[in-house]
Amino acid sequence: MSLLNHTYSHPTTFILLGIPGLEAAHVWISIPFCAIYIITLLGNCTILFIVKTEPRLHQPMYYLLCVLSAVDLGLSTATVPRMLGIFWFNLREIRLEGCLTQMFFIHTFTGMESAILLAMAFDRYVAICNPLRYTVILAQKRITLIGLGIVLRPGVLVLPMVFLVGRLPFCSIRVLAHSYCEHMGLAKLACADIRANGEYDLFLVSLLVLDVILIFLSYVRILQAVFLLPSKDARLKALSTCSSHVGVMFVFYSPVLFSYLTHRFGQQIPRSAHILVASFHILLPPMLNPIIYGVRAKEIRERVLRIVPRERATCPCFC
Template sequence: MFYHNKSTFHPVTFFLIGIPGLEDFHMWISLPFCSVYLVALLGNATILLVIKVEQTLREPMFYFLAILSTIDLALSTTSVPRMLGIFWFDAHEINYGACVAQMFLIHAFTGMEAEVLLAMAFDRYVAICAPLHYATILTSQVLVGISMCIVIRPVLLTLPMVYLIYRLPFCQTHIIAHSYCEHMGIAKLSCGNIRINGIYGLFVVSFFVLNLVLIGISYVYILRAVFRLPSHDAQLKALSTCGAHVGVICVFYIPSVFSFLTHRFGHQIPGYIHILVANLYLIIPPSLNPIIYGVRTKQIRERVLYVFTKK
């Protein structure tokens, strides 16, 4: 069951329980999970198709939206098929290397989602607080630089997790009380010292908190600028556009922060609630993001109807 890697013992496979305490209901739980996943696939693919087809949607806001949809597709596909395999086919075992790879991808894509939400907040800040300089600030070179940061920083932050996991010895237990592989869930199975893993996990989370603080500051300035607009209609239009973005931020951050706090401090909270929330924050944002933008963003709503109804 275990193999020796230099001076560290690693298991050949891990055993993913799924949702502990709700094993008898896995089949029923899988139905909404599968439905939400299909909505995420269809919704984000539609957003990408509309942005690609319609030449009028070439503003930075839609550029960032296309990046968000791509990340949502990748994030949900990295996690949900494995969950459904557990729920439908009792495919609980996962190769050690595949588990570490899934951990890396989930954390990296989650970080990218946080980065693109910050980029979208910056886009709204410039559009509302400095509209006359919008085109000169958000140039194509700046967009490329922001896009590189969206991808590179989360990857660089997640790579050390792979090393920190591979350095750990695993003696007996190889059962993960989760439906997917994540950093501390794997580390807690080790018979070695995982203090560095915990410290580094907090360090990575600090970047999420920093992003959230920066988003909050940007919206303080945005709201101040909005309520200074002379036209009531202009205020409503600006608030409507920003409302869609705020909704996406809440859908992403509230479950993820709850999951993080529960993982470290919520020892009195039942395990199945923690795992359910941890699953939801990986599949709910990718499914709701295109719906929120499709309903709240006039350009997207109109273009979706146009693309699918034109002769």
């Protein structure tokens, strides 16, 4: 009976602590977080603008890059403003509906990013292993279907997670030791059996692992095809076209894997380290993706250099 007196099915608000243990440094932590968010907005909006205005970039790979930039903007906007509100104005309260909405978008955008990376690996596989049929295999209709799959698959898979959390009765302790609403962190506040939530969370993680395996197999075939090319220059050119994609994959999957492993097995790691790793898993890929593609993709780099005004060669003279 005492337990029932401290439970209720639909609490009005939860409390987000930000980064527990580092509350005194929240203002300082907010500086790099804000800078990363501004760079993310500028970088991804630049990618979208360049691809839209440059006709020669209207190709499947750059369409996928546009989708990646849009997802990065969504993922950052779903999390960073709330974090900055906690750090700057101590806006810790969030309603259950808002928490579930944020959780849905964070997990959905993360799933979309993984699906985009898988689609990009398929694009590179076709471009290198079957270049003569590239435009046939990746025709406009098929690219549209791939785009729909990227959007629909994560949304459909994450939606049951929202219902799994929404059905739970929550205890009187409604404090989330995090800077944003995360599935298992929210589920652990419930006064009920959450094994279904844990199993479904593991199922979604296994899908990310499946994406990684498929990407790895694609690159095994790509490398096999590259090393069969007759000239060294051809091999280097083929590898160069894949380098940016490999860099983006490393930036995305490494923090995800590290965050998951530390959450499951790193009980000795301080909670603040867990939260920082999870936060940077959200923050860094959206910022670094346009930088990586801007540096590695020649067409984008040249277009950016044409946009950025050149400094005048002459400088003022002083007598």
